[in-house]
Amino acid sequence: MAVGAARGSKVVRHYRDTEDRKKAQDKHWELAGTQMGSLIGVAAKNEDREAADDEGGEDFRGNHQFKDHMSGESEAVSEFAMEKSIKEQREYLPVFAVRQKLLSVIRENQVTIVVGETGSGKTTQLTQYLYEEGFTKSGMIGCTQPRRVAAMSVAKRVADEMGIEVGQECGYAIRFEDCTSENTVIKYMTDGILLRECLGDGDLDQYSAIIMDEAHERSLNTDVLFGLLRDVVGRRSDLKLIVTSATMDAEKFSLFFGGSTPCFTIPGRTFPVEIMHAKTAAEDYVDAAVKQAITIHLGGSDGDMLIFMPGQEDIEVTCALIKDKLSGLDEAPPLAVLPIYSQLPSDLQAKIFQRAPGGMRKVIVATNIAETSLTLDGILFVIDPGYCKLKVYNPRIGMDALQIFPVSQASANQRSGRAGRTGPGICYRLYTERQYKDEMLRATVPEIQRTNLANVVLLLKSLAVDDLLSFHFMDAPPQENMLNSMFQLWTLKALDNIGRLTDVGRKMVEFPLDPTLSKMVITAVDMGCSDEVLTIVSMLSVPAIFFRPKGREDEADARKEKFQVPESDHLTLLNVYLQWRTHKYSAKWCADNYVHAKAMKKVREVRAQLKEIMAEQKMAITSCGTEWDVVRQCICSSYFHNAARLKGIGEYVNVRTGIPCFLHPTSALFGMGFMPDYVCYHELIMTAKEYMQNVTAVDAVWLAEQGPMFYSVKETRGSAIAKRLESVRTLDEMESEMKMAQKEMKKVKAEQ
Ligand code: CDP
Numbered sequence: 001m002a003v004g005a006a007r008g009s010k011v012v013r014h015y016r017d018t019e020d021r022k023k024a025q026d027k028h029w030e031l032a033g034t035q036m037g038s039l040i041g042v043a044a045k046n047e048d049r050e051a052a053d054d055e056g057g058e059d060f061r062g063n064h065q066f067k068d069h070m071s072g073e074s075e076a077v078s079e080f081a082m083e084k085s086i087k088e089q090r091e092y093l094p095v096f097a098v099r100q101k102l103l104s105v106i107r108e109n110q111v112t113i114v115v116g117e118t119g120s121g122k123t124t125q126l127t128q129y130l131y132e133e134g135f136t137k138s139g140m141i142g143c144t145q146p147r148r149v150a151a152m153s154v155a156k157r158v159a160d161e162m163g164i165e166v167g168q169e170c171g172y173a174i175r176f177e178d179c180t181s182e183n184t185v186i187k188y189m190t191d192g193i194l195l196r197e198c199l200g201d202g203d204l205d206q207y208s209a210i211i212m213d214e215a216h217e218r219s220l221n222t223d224v225l226f227g228l229l230r231d232v233v234g235r236r237s238d239l240k241l242i243v244t245s246a247t248m249d250a251e252k253f254s255l256f257f258g259g260s261t262p263c264f265t266i267p268g269r270t271f272p273v274e275i276m277h278a279k280t281a282a283e284d285y286v287d288a289a290v291k292q293a294i295t296i297h298l299g300g301s302d303g304d305m306l307i308f309m310p311g312q313e314d315i316e317v318t319c320a321l322i323k324d325k326l327s328g329l330d331e332a333p334p335l336a337v338l339p340i341y342s343q344l345p346s347d348l349q350a351k352i353f354q355r356a357p358g359g360m361r362k363v364i365v366a367t368n369i370a371e372t373s374l375t376l377d378g379i380l381f382v383i384d385p386g387y388c389k390l391k392v393y394n395p396r397i398g399m400d401a402l403q404i405f406p407v408s409q410a411s412a413n414q415r416s417g418r419a420g421r422t423g424p425g426i427c428y429r430l431y432t433e434r435q436y437k438d439e440m441l442r443a444t445v446p447e448i449q450r451t452n453l454a455n456v457v458l459l460l461k462s463l464a465v466d467d468l469l470s471f472h473f474m475d476a477p478p479q480e481n482m483l484n485s486m487f488q489l490w491t492l493k494a495l496d497n498i499g500r501l502t503d504v505g506r507k508m509v510e511f512p513l514d515p516t517l518s519k520m521v522i523t524a525v526d527m528g529c530s531d532e533v534l535t536i537v538s539m540l541s542v543p544a545i546f547f548r549p550k551g552r553e554d555e556a557d558a559r560k561e562k563f564q565v566p567e568s569d570h571l572t573l574l575n576v577y578l579q580w581r582t583h584k585y586s587a588k589w590c591a592d593n594y595v596h597a598k599a600m601k602k603v604r605e606v607r608a609q610l611k612e613i614m615a616e617q618k619m620a621i622t623s624c625g626t627e628w629d630v631v632r633q634c635i636c637s638s639y640f641h642n643a644a645r646l647k648g649i650g651e652y653v654n655v656r657t658g659i660p661c662f663l664h665p666t667s668a669l670f671g672m673g674f675m676p677d678y679v680c681y682h683e684l685i686m687t688a689k690e691y692m693q694n695v696t697a698v699d700a701v702w703l704a705e706q707g708p709m710f711y712s713v714k715e716t717r718g719s720a721i722a723k724r725l726e727s728v729r730t731l732d733e734m735e736s737e738m739k740m741a742q743k744e745m746k747k748v749k750a751e752q
């Protein structure tokens with residue numbers, strides 16, 4: 001399939017510039033406040049509380065509408081609830097029919113693989129069955145999810161089924177958000193959280209059972225957990241491990257745990273799905289999907305629709321276009337258009353599970369989160385453009401990038417399956433049958449084989465897994481990836497020349513942050529600006545800080561401009577936080593300044609958590625006052641690998657790789673009449689161009705001081721070349737030393 005460049009340019013076409021994209025975004029928020037508001041369901045309790053906290057904020061207005069609608073809609077909700085009681089709903093699930101059989105297999109075996117169609121009840125029921133059977137007497141039941149959204153929404157659902165508040169007996173934990181209590185016995189969490197828990201308690205003693213859910217996803221963290229849990233199971237005969245999968249990788253999982261591990265299959269209850277391939281590949285998958293959706297909607301037959309899109313931007317554009325097209329048609333029946341992606345506020349996420357009022361048809365536009373992790377009932381039509389976003393290490397830019405790829409055949413089959421849960425359905429594939437057969441991979445390449453592994457390396461090193469190359473991976477990462485990641489950690493001084501964890505590295509592991517960010521926090525302590533850097537890191541951990549409502553764009557931009565520190569986006573973020581703090585963390589201040597109150601609240605929470613870790617690590621929190629140059633130096637000390645040199649107006653080139661990168665129009669440095677010679681950036685986002693995201697002006701001398709392995713000040717040409725050669729030599733030396741050390745270790749192990 002013509003992926004990559006050709007497809008990429010099509011994607012960009014929808015938002016010729018940021019203006020276009022923002023318009024789409026605003027439209028989406030507007031939708032959120034109106035149509036979606038009417039889809040409120042039973043579980044609005046928590047949102048109400050949040051809304052009250054945010055009084056005066058933009059979000060409040062949205063939620064307020066929900067509340068108004070809620071009273072109006074309560075009849076529809078109770079009608080739905082009456083249709084089937086929760087008990088009946090639970091007993092209707094395919095897994096219920098095999099409850100006893102499954103439990104006896106689990107009782108008799110330490111590790112069990114459970115395979116079942118999406119929607120058979122694996123995620124929501126297994127934990128409850130174990131709880132009902134008394135497994136929680138000796139410890140918690142942990143259930144890992146590769147996605148945050150899934151962890152949260154499933155925990156809420158299970159809490160509902162148990163008739164309790166989420167956070168009590170059933171809770172969840174995701175990065176920076178722990179919604180559990182001392183009563184919690186069923187804990188849903190991201191796989192990253194359990195991985196971190198292994199650091200503090202290698203045997204995971206507080207758990208009596210662990211369910212590794214969605215194992216077929218083969219997320220990076222799940223894959224590492226596989227290796228670790230295999231050993232934990234060996235050490236703890238009282239621990240039950242259940243691995244669930246929606247597809248048929250079962251045998252591979254079973255072999256991994258020693259071959260005699262049973263695979264239990266939940267007999268499915270699925271309906272036939274007719275698959276319609278496109279005759280020719282869609283020129284533009286967003287347009288094609290919108291057209292198909294409208295055709296289905298006007299076609300008359302009942303049933304909800306599910307459209308897969310690779311990412312948030314495409315989803316927003318798709319939603320906006322469907323709305324647009326329908327509003328231009330006379331007498332089109334009403335349609336509830338609902339987006340779902342990971343950054344969508346959770347109150348809006350909840351809407352996709354609820355019935356649209358008055359029997360209105362729903363169209364859900366989703367990322368591949370809806371492929372297997374979230375079960376949506378009532379879908380009879382699936383539209384599959386055949387693309388998804390994957391994080392892949394890009395050697396050209398020397399870091400991971402989210403890029404659009406064709407899905408695998410396994411994914412395509414999962415997607416079409418979503419149309420057959422409640423009745424016979426139809427899946428429209430916007431690609432040809434030949435493309436499916438000849439150009440799609442059979443299965444998606446596991447994340448561990450395609451991404452940067454710095455975090456994993458750091459974690460395993462601190463778990464005393466020294467010989468990473470012989471760690472028991474289900475599918476080993478390419479050696480080159482591993483060495484690249486080790487090299488990155490070495491430049492950050494987290495590893496020494498023979499690949500051992502340094503003190504800095506040990507400290508870095510304590511923070512649930514990317515290595516570059518945790519290094520920045522550690523350096524800030526020495527530089528006397530940890531108070532400021534803590535704030536910056538927290539601000540970077542939350543997606544959108546500013547908003548631009550439709551019709552008030554100019555005003556919002558003007559407010560934003562007031563915060564801008566001309567030499568740095570990072571300092572701009574710091575400035576926003578400090579002013580908010582001066583205004584007593586007021587939500588009204590946020591609304592007045594077009595700053596997301598909820599996002600800021602989250603920043604404050606993240607900051608408090610990071611601060612706690614610093615206190616535990618006895619790291620001093622000191623402020624540099626108004627000496628913000630120090631902060632820029634500190635940023636430079638971690639981000640020297642992302643340094644760029646001015647080449648033309650707004651155009652930079654990466655100092656190491658020479659690839660061009662541009663200032664984003666939303667950057668504080670853009671159009672300020674000030675173009676520093678050198679900048680460091682947080683990350684590159686690749687749309688039409690390679691844009692630098694979060695940029696700070698730095699001094700060439702700092703770069704030479706902070707990243708001596710990469711850069712030198714050009715006093716003389718000779719010295720620069722000497723430095724460069726030296727850096728190449730150091731890298732070579734380090735690699736060969738590490739390889740030798742690893743060989744040694746293997747030898748020692750073999751002899752033991
Ligand atoms: O994990 P699996 O795909 O096997 O199924 P599940 O997620 O346990 O879903 C079982 C049922 O719970 C489905 O009918 C879902 O519609 C329902 N569910 C829900 O209503 N709300 C959620 N947040 C999650 C599941």
Ligand code: MG
Nearest residue numbers: 122123372373
């Ligand atoms: Mg599931």
